[in-house]
Amino acid sequence: MKTGVSCSGVILAGGLSSRFQGRNKAFFKLGGRRVIDPIIDVFQSVFEDILIVTNDPRRYLQYDATLVSDVYDIRSSLTGIHTGLFYAKHPHIFVAACDTPFIRREMVELVLSHIDPDAAAVIPETPSGMEPLFAAYARFALPVVERHLQAKRFKIQKVFRKQRVVKVSKEKVLALDPELNSFFNINTEQDLSRAGGRASAPDEEG
Numbered sequence: 001m002k003t004g005v006s007c008s009g010v011i012l013a014g015g016l017s018s019r020f021q022g023r024n025k026a027f028f029k030l031g032g033r034r035v036i037d038p039i040i041d042v043f044q045s046v047f048e049d050i051l052i053v054t055n056d057p058r059r060y061l062q063y064d065a066t067l068v069s070d071v072y073d074i075r076s077s078l079t080g081i082h083t084g085l086f087y088a089k090h091p092h093i094f095v096a097a098c099d100t101p102f103i104r105r106e107m108v109e110l111v112l113s114h115i116d117p118d119a120a121a122v123i124p125e126t127p128s129g130m131e132p133l134f135a136a137y138a139r140f141a142l143p144v145v146e147r148h149l150q151a152k153r154f155k156i157q158k159v160f161r162k163q164r165v166v167k168v169s170k171e172k173v174l175a176l177d178p179e180l181n182s183f184f185n186i187n188t189e190q191d192l193s194r195a196g197g198r199a200s201a202p203d204e205e206g
Helices: 036-046 079-088 107-113 139-150 171-177 189-200
Strands: 007-012 050-053 066-068 092-097 120-126 135-139 165-168
Touching: 007 079, 036 050, 036 092, 036 107, 050 079, 066 079, 079 092, 079 107, 079 135, 079 189, 092 107, 107 120, 107 135, 120 139, 120 171, 135 139
Parallel strands: 007 050, 007 092, 050 066, 120 165
Antiparallel strands: 092 135, 120 135
């Protein structure tokens, strides 16, 4: 683990992309690069163990990552988290979605810096609420995640309602990423258009 925290990086790439007629959002082009490419770059700079959770592993063979498919045949973000926990080499995982092209290494490291051995999850908070798909989870939480999947209860925050969860305050998040770029994800054609504008904009940090 390159940051000193024993944690695997997990990229969730198992969505149906139903709003894009099944086209894989991870491979849309932004600024001449695929959406997933900057995510891979950040993960490679932080994690030694990287997993891509996908039910179409052949599409991701070019990446230096372990490709894993869902253990449960249920389409949900919680299923992807479960799969990451199941296959991870380390006691914790950090999870991000494959359609968040503007994530910042510093934001990932902020979440990792809040990992507590006794906490089941570390979840950052923004003015819009909690961000469970940009968060860290402990492998010891695997049984409770599995129970919720078996009961078809898929809301991530409800899974951890009775578990110890560390919140990264929105003040800390905004101080590091005031535009909340790290949490921008592509759900609609409008989001894709906005992402294209961001990708082509000058880098303010030079």
